[in-house]
Amino acid sequence: NAGVMQNPRHLVRRRGQEARLRCSPMKGHSHVYWYRQLPEEGLKFMVYLQKENIIDESGMPKERFSAEFPKEGPSILRIQQVVRGDSAAYFCASSLPGLDYEQYFGPGTRLTVT
Amino acid sequence: DQQVKQNSPSLSVQEGRISILNCDYTNSMFDYFLWYKKYPAEGPTFLISISSIKDKNEDGRFTVFLNKSAKHLSLHIVPSQPGDSAVYFCAASADNAGNMLTFGGGTRLMVKP
Numbered sequence: 001n002a003g004v005m006q007n008p009r010h011l012v013r014r015r016g017q018e019a020r021l022r023c024s025p026m027k028g029h030s031h032v033y034w035y036r037q038l039p040e041e042g043l044k045f046m047v048y049l050q051k052e053n054i055i056d057e058s059g060m061p062k063e064r065f066s067a068e069f070p071k072e073g074p075s076i077l078r079i080q081q082v083v084r085g086d087s088a089a090y091f092c093a094s095s096l097p098g099l100d101y102e103q104y105f106g107p108g109t110r111l112t113v114t
Numbered sequence: 115d116q117q118v119k120q121n122s123p124s125l126s127v128q129e130g131r132i133s134i135l136n137c138d139y140t141n142s143m144f145d146y147f148l149w150y151k152k153y154p155a156e157g158p159t160f161l162i163s164i165s166s167i168k169d170k171n172e173d174g175r176f177t178v179f180l181n182k183s184a185k186h187l188s189l190h191i192v193p194s195q196p197g198d199s200a201v202y203f204c205a206a207s208a209d210n211a212g213n214m215l216t217f218g219g220g221t222r223l224m225v226k227p
Contacts, residue, residue, distance in 0.1 A: 004157070006157075031213065033213070033214070033215075035215075035217075040219075041219060042118075042120075042203055042217035042218050042219040042220055043158070043203065043205075043215075043217040044217070045214040045215060045216065048213055048214060055213075056213070056214060058214070059214065091157050091158070093157075095213070100213035101146045101148065101163065101207050101213065101215075102148070102160060102163060103160070103213075103215060104160060105150075105157035105158045105159070105160075106157050107155070107156050107157045108155075108156070108157050110155075
């Protein structure tokens with residue numbers, strides 16, 4: 001009974017490179033959420049996706065960030081031209097339709113921009 | 115503007131005693147509240163939740179209390195165990211805000227043997 005899977009667990013990128021973070025939801029979950037946690041802060045909502053649809057991206061920075069959840073395969077959070085301020089832990093969560101408030105989180109990807 | 119606040123960054127409790135973690139919110143549209151527990155280098159783990167139509171929900175050693183008039187909720191853990199040592203996040207959701215969760219800043223609980 002695998003939980004939410006995220007990879008890689010740790011990612012180091014130089015300024016200006018691209019970062020790709022992957023998330024596989026729990027079995028049977030079709031709703032995916034991405035959150036970011038800066039050091040010493042709580043988690044901040046970024047985007048909510050269902051298969052092939054972005055439902056709410058109100059927490060996403062307007063530039064350089066994008067997310068997708070294709071029909072097949074994991075959800076991808078993509079950060080282009082990373083800057084030092086992008087260094088954070090990025091968590092993915094998933095939920096069942098109809099139980100959207102109860103979100104189950106993956107272990108996170110720790111992005112470090114050097 | 116923090117809509118969900120956990121004013122105590124840390125709390126230390128003796129094993130066997132009660133741990134009380136507090137959370138305040140400002141958005142009166144929040145109608146569902148959750149507590150998550152987080153160990154270092156892991157994702158948050160769902161603990162317990164409560165709907166705004168209730169004022170108490172209990173699950174084993176964990177009880178969440180909601181005071182809507184005060185916009186305050188608390189998590190009680192009794193008896194506290196060393197394995198409860200972690201960071202606890204309060205989160206809230208509003209029906210008119212889709213399914214996003216708004217998190218507090220967390221409280222680090224240390225249970226001493």
